[in-house]
Amino acid sequence: MLKTITLGLLLGVLVAPSSAFLPDLLEKLWPQDSKEIFDTVARIPYTDLLNENPYVDPFILHSMTHYGFFYVVDVPEYSASDELTYLQKFFNLPEGVKHGLEIKKHNSANKNAYRGYCPGLDDVHSTLQFKNVFNIGPHETRVPFNNETMDSDMEKLRYEVQEPNVWPETGDCDFDKHFKEVFQKGFEHRRSIGRAFVKSIARSLSMPSLPSLFTEDEFSAMGLRKYPVRGEINTNMYSDFDGTLLRELEHVDSTVTVLSTFNNSGLQMLYKNEYREAPVSGENGFIVNIGKLVEDIIDSKMMSVRHRVVEVPFTRYSITYFLGPQFDADISRSMTGQLTEAGRKYTIFGEWIKDYLGAIELFYY
Template sequence: MARSAILLILLVAPAAAFLPDLLAKLWPTQTGGDFDGVARVPYLDLVNGNAYVDPFVLQSMKTYGFFYVVEVPEYSADKEHVVMKKFFELDEDVKDEMSIRRHNPLNKNAYRGYCPGLDDVENTLQYKNLFNIGPHETRAPSYEGSTLMDKLRYDCQEPNVWPQTGDCDFDIEFKTIFQKGFEIRRNVGRAFVRSIARSVNYPGLPNLFKEDEFSAMGLRKYPIRKAINENMYSDFDGTLLRELEHIDSTVTVLSTFNNGGLEMLYKDEYRPAPVTGDNSFIVNIGKLVDDLIDNEVPSVKHRVAEVDYDRYSITYFLGPQFDADIKTSMSGKVTDAGYKYNIFGEWIKDYLGAIELFYY
């Protein structure tokens, strides 16, 4: 649907009286930039299911592969940024107490917690610090003696690890801010799924996301590199990169904290994406979800260009629930994943194995 067609719909709709204010929200002052037309959807309108947002979300996704969620109440990216930086500035021996078991064998978690990630400065993709937060604070009873899939479901429910630095004020602030930030992002991810489901008439889609056993929020610090080698340059156009070109897998809700570098592939060229502001996010989808909705909207390819400062971001991923059928799309077609997997739990088993080997 063209942007002009969307405007026509609004003009004849009851919301026409609010058209000037509405357009000011959805499309701020034009700058002549490549992504001026990307929708900027107010948080409350999205999560409350206000139907007017659906064509804007759909059009933005079809045209650009992403959109912005703005005006998030009682949320401050600046506060998250400050507290996250303070965490990464802690002494390594303090952070090591929260490290995943690959870096600290005394800890049980393989994924939730801190990962130094700087073992090899030649590693192009993973020269970063990561603190991974999930949806679980406690763990279900052990599945000892049960099936492999039950064991995997248990593994997916790793409880969060929170700082215990001796500074009680900081520890409480960190946990409070990022528990709240996780929930806000989960609200965005689920509301986006509902919006797309309404737009493409797939009412069963939200049922695949009722639970989120392995949703994940990663606090990321990309330090200034100590060395550069030829593996850090893009095969696409030779640009020096912090993160190589890639497509995500599930639903992504991203905060860039006014840090530049993120670039989206648009009209066969990588172009800088406007940064997220103090109360906004970027939303896009990945290949797995794209297949589930019959490729109605694209999974945008993106990357991070090299910058000359420590770069921070937070990436939240919302995946289908463990038992979600990923073998067939909403229209009944076999998905790319469906040639090997029946449910999301089977897919996540191999994905997590690859992550543990590759990332850690």
């Protein structure tokens, strides 16, 4: 029944659909021979999403309202295997090399507070901190610090969130060059997906002013993550929900998320009060979802999905990209003017992110 309804929506937005084209399109985006519940989550071609082709909107809307996530596939000039290769090579670098890239919380000689390497293996018992992360942002340079214009904590934070990236300098020029190129390109792919997704939401929900909140992305972040195998189990690693042993705690994101799991199993999404395994992102695709802050802004017309990673018997790698609103975006009211949960305390995103960073370890955003 749902497929019939969506087919009707598609016929209203496709331009002169051919009888041969439409079945192939439906089978690609929404497989008919599905066996598992998440097999029917939409798989949206990257080029069509970025070209703002309106036929993708009902598929995204259905997946986001029923499951809370969808896939972007067929990404040109993108190779997940290349990213995984360089990600693994980075985490296998000597500790002394990685130490030179650490954020200042871990290496006081460095100035970078957000971008760089974060050795998070200081708490073997924690479901949150037992991972290593290398964070990449949207900035390569920024204007020099000017004390005369930094007349408030918010202005200082505005400056801080434009912190430039740090990149490996290993002495291996070929590795250093390609590592930077691979992940700069990967960052742009993910940012493009996030922004195109926001535009699709705006079209689907008749919220034309939504994209204006994401014109800039001062604190977007892409985290290369390594979850090593643990040799010790502790009771706080088990889920309070159903007792499952976890690698990553159950949580809901905050903004727009573009996730690469490669071919690693373990990611589970909550669906009808039961956690179910999500298909992997694969060789040239991504998993996309929203978080609670964005859900509130769009009046809960799409849902933020609760998810987790169960314990797996291998070192697990992933890349998580977050697209947040711009620093001055008004997050106090939804698209229909309702007070948001964040609006009870904050007006702009910059105020929210200041407390968010203070409430968690800085390098996990």
